[in-house]
Amino acid sequence: VELVESGGGLVQPGGSLRLSCAASGFTFTRDWMSWVRQAPGKGLEWVANVKQDGSQKYYADSVKGRFTISRDNAKNSLYLQMISLRGEDTAVYYCARDGLAAALTDWGRGTLVTVAS
Amino acid sequence: QSALTQPASVSGSPGQSITISCTGTSSDVGNYNLVSWYQHHPGKAPKLMIYEVTNRPSGVPDRFSGSKSGNTASLIIFGLQPEDEADYYCSSYTTMSTQVFGGGTKLTVL
Secondary structure (H helix, E strand, O other): OEEEEEOOEEEOOOOOEEEEEEEEOOOHHHOEEEEEEEOOOOOEEEEEEEOOOOOOEEEOOOOOOOEEEEEEOOOOEEEEEEOOOOHHHOEEEEEEEEEEOOEEEEEOOOEEEEEOO | OOOEEOOOEEEEOOOOOEEEEEEOOOOOOOOOOOEEEEEEOOOOOOEEEEEOOOEOOOOOOOOEEEEEEOOEEEEEEOOOOHHHOEEEEEEEEOOOOOEEEEOOEEEEEO
């Protein structure tokens, strides 16, 4: 199993960014997928997840209305569209596979998003 | 969506056993047997250690054990080894169909 995130970088407050996660080594269409983040010096924070067919999506209150999770099963890819970014969104963002009963069985190495002027 | 409550730090000597608690509410830990535990070495990807309160994924040593009583789950590590030094996080499914993590516990092997 391999999950590789990309798309992180420096963005100004109020700006937008789209993260991608390329998945391989498992049947992507069988599992829910999640995004989890870790701000500098802080703990892990669950961000959002999406059902196998994209029909159900759930979000943490801290990102609801600003972030959109999506997936392209034809490309084995997961996405996180982020708008209206704030300083508190600065974090390493991890892509993760919900492989077992609400447990995140596989994780990527993360991509750093820095929101600053 | 308040974070689950974990102790900030625990420590133990090699060979000893330690317990990390994870306290939630009746909307998360107390309502489902869907508590997971993750080991995180800084700079690396987190690793699933326990799922569904007590189950260990393939490859996780049986020194790692989980339990739950009411709104509190626990991770027990028997026979501490130096490589166990890491940050540990619990998480739970919630009644809002979301997940919530604990604040994390730094384990120091003395």
